Amino acid sequence: MLTLITGATGLVGNNVVRLLLNQGQRVRVLQRATADPRPLAGLDVEFASGDVRDAESVRRACQGASTVIHAAARVHIGWTGLEEQRAVNVEGTRHVATACRDSGARLVHVSTVDAMACGSRSAPADEETPLNAHVLCPYVVTKREAEQVVLEQVRGGLDAVIVNPAFMLGPWDWKPSSGRMLLAVARGQGRFAPPGGNDFCDVREVAAGILAAVEKGATGRRYILGGESLSYLEAWRMFAEVTGGPPPIKQVRKWLTLTVGALGSFWGRISSREPDVNLAAARMSNLEHHFSSERAIRELGYRVAPARLAAEAAWAWFKEHGYC
Numbered sequence: 001m002l003t004l005i006t007g008a009t010g011l012v013g014n015n016v017v018r019l020l021l022n023q024g025q026r027v028r029v030l031q032r033a034t035a036d037p038r039p040l041a042g043l044d045v046e047f048a049s050g051d052v053r054d055a056e057s058v059r060r061a062c063q064g065a066s067t068v069i070h071a072a073a074r075v076h077i078g079w080t081g082l083e084e085q086r087a088v089n090v091e092g093t094r095h096v097a098t099a100c101r102d103s104g105a106r107l108v109h110v111s112t113v114d115a116m117a118c119g120s121r122s123a124p125a126d127e128e129t130p131l132n133a134h135v136l137c138p139y140v141v142t143k144r145e146a147e148q149v150v151l152e153q154v155r156g157g158l159d160a161v162i163v164n165p166a167f168m169l170g171p172w173d174w175k176p177s178s179g180r181m182l183l184a185v186a187r188g189q190g191r192f193a194p195p196g197g198n199d200f201c202d203v204r205e206v207a208a209g210i211l212a213a214v215e216k217g218a219t220g221r222r223y224i225l226g227g228e229s230l231s232y233l234e235a236w237r238m239f240a241e242v243t244g245g246p247p248p249i250k251q252v253r254k255w256l257t258l259t260v261g262a263l264g265s266f267w268g269r270i271s272s273r274e275p276d277v278n279l280a281a282a283r284m285s286n287l288e289h290h291f292s293s294e295r296a297i298r299e300l301g302y303r304v305a306p307a308r309l310a311a312e313a314a315w316a317w318f319k320e321h322g323y324c
Helices: 011-022 055-062 082-103 138-155 179-186 203-216 232-243 254-271 279-285 294-300 307-320
Strands: 002-006 026-031 046-049 067-070 106-110 160-165 167-169 197-202 222-225 228-231
Touching: 002 011, 011 026, 011 203, 026 055, 046 055, 055 082, 067 082, 067 203, 082 106, 082 138, 106 138, 106 203, 138 160, 160 203, 167 203, 167 307, 179 232, 179 307, 197 203, 197 232, 197 307, 203 222, 203 294, 203 307, 222 294, 228 232, 232 307, 254 279
Parallel strands: 002 026, 002 067, 026 046, 067 106, 106 160, 160 222, 167 197
Antiparallel strands: 197 228
16 A cells, blocks of 8 residues: 655654554655755655646656645745645645545545634534634635635545644654744743643644544544643743743733734834744734544544653654754
8 A cells, every 4th residue: 555645844744654654554755856855864755756736746646546645734824925825735735635536545634723613621622613713814714725625525526534633742843843832942932921722732643643544534524633732831831841941931911912923023024024923823822722632532543642742752852853
C-alpha cells in the first residue's frame, strides 16, 4: 500500500511520514523544489516533484496511491494573505480532492479546529456545533472553504475523511510552527498571557489519529483530534516549568491584547509586512478554543495525551536541533 502525503515537511505531515515508515509502509511525498530538505533527509520516501497549486503535478503524484493524506496548508493568523491562502488552502485542496476522486484513492484531509465553532471548557464544541462567532481572518475563512470543497467532492463520489486537530506540540517542528509559542515562553516573551484558551495536543497522537482515520473513519465525517484544555496562562506557566523560562506574571485584559494587536496591524500597514502580533491574532487569543474529541475517541481510538508530555517532547527536540 502506497500513501501520498502533502505538507510532509510540516509538523503534522512530518510526524505522519515517520510513523508510516516506522510501520513499514511505503510513502510518497509531494515536494516543492524550494522546500526545506532537512525534514525528509535520510528518510526512505519516494519524492514527487510538484505543488498543490498545480493540478497536473498533484494528479501525477496521486497515481498508484491508495491513500492520500493532505496536510499542506498556508497558515498565517492575520488580515493579509487571503489570495495566497485561498490558492493553497482552497484551490490546492480542490486539486487534491479531484485527483483522489479520479484515481479512487482515499483522502484524509487535515483541517483545523479553527474551521469549527468555538466552545468553552464547560461546554466544548463538537463536530455538529453550529458555527458561531469567530475571527473571520483569511486562515479561518479558507480552511472552512477547503472543508466544503472536500464535502462537495464526497457528494460526487470521493472517499474522504476530515480531521480537525487542535493546537499541536511535539517533535519534528522544523519551521517551527505552533512550537513558536513554547520557544517564546522559554525566551522570556510570555510574561503577560492573553485571556483566552486552547486545547493543547500531542502531534504524535494526532498523527496516530490520522492513520486511524484512514482505516476506520467514515466517509464524509469530521473528527476532532483535540487535547488538554488549558487557558493560555495555565499553558504558559507549564511551558515555563518545562523550559526553565520565566513564568507569566499575570493574565491581561482583553482590551489590552486588542490594543497591542491594533498597534501591530498599524505597523504592518506602514511596513507593508504584517507581524505575527496583529489585531486578528489578538482577537483569536481572546477566544476560548475548547472542543470535544469524543467522536474520535469512540470511532478511531484516538488518545488525548497530557499537554505536558507534548511540551516536553517538543522542548527536547528543539534543544537537540539547536533552536534554543
